[in-house]
Amino acid sequence: MQGYILGISCGYHDSAAALIKDGKVLGAVEEERFTGIKHDSSFPINTINWLYKEFKISGKDISSVAFYDNPKKKLDRIEKSVKRGPLTELFNRGKILKRNKEKYKLFESQIYNITNDNIQLYYCDHHLSHAAYSFYTSPYDKASILSVDGVGEWETTTLWYGEGNKISKLQQIDFPHSLGMLYSAFTAFLGFKPNEGEYKVMGLAPYGDPKKFLNKFRKLYTLTDDGGFELNMEYFTYDWSDTHMFNEKLGKLLGIPNRLPEDNLNQPHKDLSATLQHEYEFLFFRLVDRLFSLRASNTLCLSGGCAYNGTANGKILEKSNFKNVWIPPAPSDAGSAIGAALHVYFENGGTQRQDNKSPYLGPYYSNEDVEKALEELELDVWFEKKQHSEIIPIISKEITEGNVVGWFEGKMEFGSRALGNRSILANPCDPQMKARVNRVIKKREGFRPFAPMVKAEEQTKFFDYKKDVPYMNQVVPVKEEWRDKLPAITHIDGSARIQSVTHQQHRRIHQLLSQLHKDNGFPIVLNTSFNLKDQTMVLDPKTAIETFLDCEMDTLVIHNYIIKKKIL
Ligand SMILES: [Fe+2]
DSSP: OOSEEEEEEOSSSSOEEEEEETTEEEEEEETHHHHOOTTOOSOOHHHHHHHHHHTTOOGGGEEEEEESSOHHHHHHHHHHHHTTSOGGGHHHHHHHHHHHHHHHHHHHHHHHHHSOTTOEEEEOOHHHHHHHHHHHTSSOSEEEEEEEOSOSSSEEEEEEEEETTEEEEEEEEETTOOHHHHHHHHHHHTTSOTTTTHHHHHHHGGGSOTTTTHHHHGGGEEEOTTSOEEEOTTSBOTTTOSSOSBOHHHHHHHTSOOOOTTSOOOHHHHHHHHHHHHHHHHHHHHHHHHHHHHSOOSEEEEESGGGGOHHHHTTHHHHSSOSEEEOOSOTTGGGHHHHHHHHHHHHTTOOOOOOOOOOBOSOOOOHHHHHHHHHHTTTTEEEEEOOHHHHHHHHHHHHHTTOOEEEEOSSOBSSSSOOSSEEEEEOTTOTTHHHHHIIIIIOOOTTSOOEEEEEGGGHHHHBSOOSOOTTSOEEEEBOGGGTTTOTTTOOTTSEEEEEEEOTTTOHHHHHHHHHHHHHHSOOEEEEEESOOTTOOOOOSHHHHHHHHHTSOOOEEEETTEEEEEOOO
16 A cells, blocks of 8 residues: 555544554654643644654645544444433433534544545544554464453444454444443542543552442343343443433442542442452453453453553453463554554555554654753753763662652653653652652642553562563552562552563663662662643653643753753
8 A cells, every 4th residue: 555544533532643654653642742631632633743744744645544433333323322311301412413423524624634635534443443553563463352442333342353464353242331431430430530530440449348349239230141241221321421421320229429529538439449440350351251262362462441451451361361462552542543544554455564562653852952942941940961871870879869850752652651751750669759759740649559660671570470561551469578668669459550661662761770770779660651730741841841840850851961950
């Protein structure tokens, strides 16, 4: 297939665009990184403009556009769904459908506006986009593929087999029976924002007793003979409402009212989170086993928003027959921009399975850009340019002594996780560090854990997990003897969401981890994304410096510059 393929994902949450040429992903960014609006769902015009500028092309060079879902099928589902609503919702039914129809019409005209009239526009089924992203970016030629999310058009869960350049569907579960929607409905019930607060519920789960609500919870679904499940829709309303996910019967069944965002978090909320996570894993592993029984292979490729459930993911190798697990850096809808484009490439005669593993697909800024930003803010900061070999020992010493360091380099990461290019780093051994990072920088709920980066060669000494975790998508046990010594990254249940860092994946972080090993005995560093509460990850040097000045971070490293605050 000739020319460039533009992949687009937008309209629901985490909009993104990606550019593909000859099967190679050249670049991909979430739109939120440009607009600063978390989970921005708007048409990714800023990302597309950046892709054009970065790769020196224009809309005339695009041969095909791959959109990450199928509007016709999606509108069909929305039309049928809203009809399930009560008669008093009649007016809203019309509004919901009209709004969605208009949204897709607008996207289509925007696509032609930013490309050309001769493009081939492909609408790729949503779960196929997810499956294609995880399989085609994996290093595996054959794999079983599982995609689990809220909902695409009709599908909420799909089971696939991939070989070479082809993916075939084996089974599906349709709306409203959805693991993603179940998790989001409980996220809402527990007073958090759906599509955002699921991490908080996952973080809360280890504080609770999963048995407390188990019997009641099991009234919410029935198991089907094909490895799937059906939700009892007596308790949920998301199948017809676009604003509410559950009804008052859910609280009555559970015996507790739904929590409001400002309410205290009490033990029943923790117990309910624990039950939800427990039951998610129960249903998820039935699907994993079902997939293996349908088409056995060594490898499981996982995608869809639920692939961010690191707690379940960390148990796949232990609890299933799969020997390898591949979860790409952006398994949620953002990654589907890449998935849809790669699917279109292979469907139209493309043959080259390129190495598309890198998560570093976003904007890069030169030293000149850094200097310009520093000049603009020179009244507030002091800086020094150093050789890379000089920076590593200085920063290792700072981290060891308890300083919190902003770390900015290279191309921005694609996906929700900071993987060493837009990160905040700190000492995982310091018992006060979790509270300090939370208090002065992230301002997150105190119960949420921070994640560690670990030098891949030393991983098994500290963690009970033998395989590499390149994108921080698996939660694994911290070995018993190290838990007390790594308090800032060890969760209450003795687990940690690790990133294994190899020299090949990230040379500078790998060197930093080696230096830390020498300096304090731990080749491990606390790593959290470079942003303040409710902000998106910093994009450019200027935003990085401004963010640094806005909080109590001690030191900032951008490329070869070590930056400190001027004390006025
Ligand atoms: Fe999705």
